[in-house]
Amino acid sequence: MQHAPAARPSRIPAARPSRIPALRPLPGAALAAVLALTATACVGGGRGADEADGTVSPTAQSPAALPSSGLPPVLTRGQARAALITAADLGEAWEPTRGAATWRDELLKATADRPDCRRLLDVLYTEDLFGSDAATAPRATVALDDTEDGAQLHYRVTSYRAADLDRTLAWLGTLPDTCGHFTARPARGTARDVRVTGLVLPEAGDARRGLRVTVGGTAPDDGSGGEARDGILTVDLVAVRLGDDAISLTNGTLGEPADDATRTSVDIGTGRLAEARRQGRAQV
Structure with missing residues (x-):
């Protein structure tokens, strides 16, 4: 009885390591700008949800909609x-x-x-x-x-x-x-x-x-x-x-x-x- 020849090892070359350059830390001014844009996007998304049910979150209200500190207090x-x-x-x-x-x-x-x-x-x-x-x-x-x-x-x-x-x-x-x-x-x-x-x-x-x-x-x-x-x-x-x-x-x-x-x-x-x-x- 003849035996089948042994399988040869695969010659597929190994994946080469990625040459993506290492990320450098952002300068302070650029980092602050990114954070500000991120915060603005969060507020904008929250406002749409609030307006859908007829309310507006306190952070989205204009100063005119907030209680005025100049109103005279009730007399004691x-x-x-x-x-x-x-x-x-x-x-x-x-x-x-x-x-x-x-x-x-x-x-x-x-x-x-x-x-x-x-x-x-x-x-x-x-x-x-x-x-x-x-x-x-x-x-x-x-x-x-x-x-x-x-x-x-x-x-x-x-x-x-x-x-x-x-x-x-x-x-x-x-x-x-x-x-x-x-x-x-x-x-x-x-x-x-x-x-x-x-x-x-x-x-x-x-x-x-x-x-x-x-x-x-x-x-x-x-x-x-x-x-x-x-x-x-x-x-x-x-x-x-x-x-x-x-x-x-x-x-x-x-x-x-x-x-x-x-x-x-x-x-x-x-x-x-x-x-x-x-x-x-x-x-x-």
Whole structure:
């Protein structure tokens, strides 16, 4: 038996080593450029994913979309209290209140046919000019009595959005037209004749509005527009906005209203509020 010849070893030449030149380290400037391009490509890829679901990552937002550090901070309660007026600001006859005036329930706790007039009566009675929820709750309040004339002044400092504060001031400006003369009806007793006029205020704050409301003893029944003079209540309702803060006050009396008390409160109060805001920004 013949045996098959043994297989000869393959003569395929071995692969020659690659002559790729060795990589040299990049100069510092070139390396920095490569890293910057890589980072830009990563940010660009991430942005597309974010925009697909309607969001934008913080790193892709423009500076205008980020919160502004220049916005005025909300007043602390201590700063708001510092912006209040005091009895000493109004004169010797004024002192801290001894309680709500009796005419509040007798003449202001009433309703009216027109919604705006009804809201005005509610504001005069509750003092909640800018709203009654937690967001618009006053930061500080004070109530003062004039022991000689029987007047009572309520003063508040409120922090809220400027646009919303301005809407309330604009509403006040419509009332001499929409509620210039109307009838207030209490749950019990006689209907009251109400007149609303504008009130000139000092140039204070960024925006301001003032009303003078008179509530007569009885409403006329003959349609002549006459006004009963017994038990006339006169109330000044004022609001002044300064940035995102506002002061509001009512100054009411059954006697002759003291214009100087209202004007003094606006002058001094706005100055104190401006100072409290300045100190608040300085502490941030």
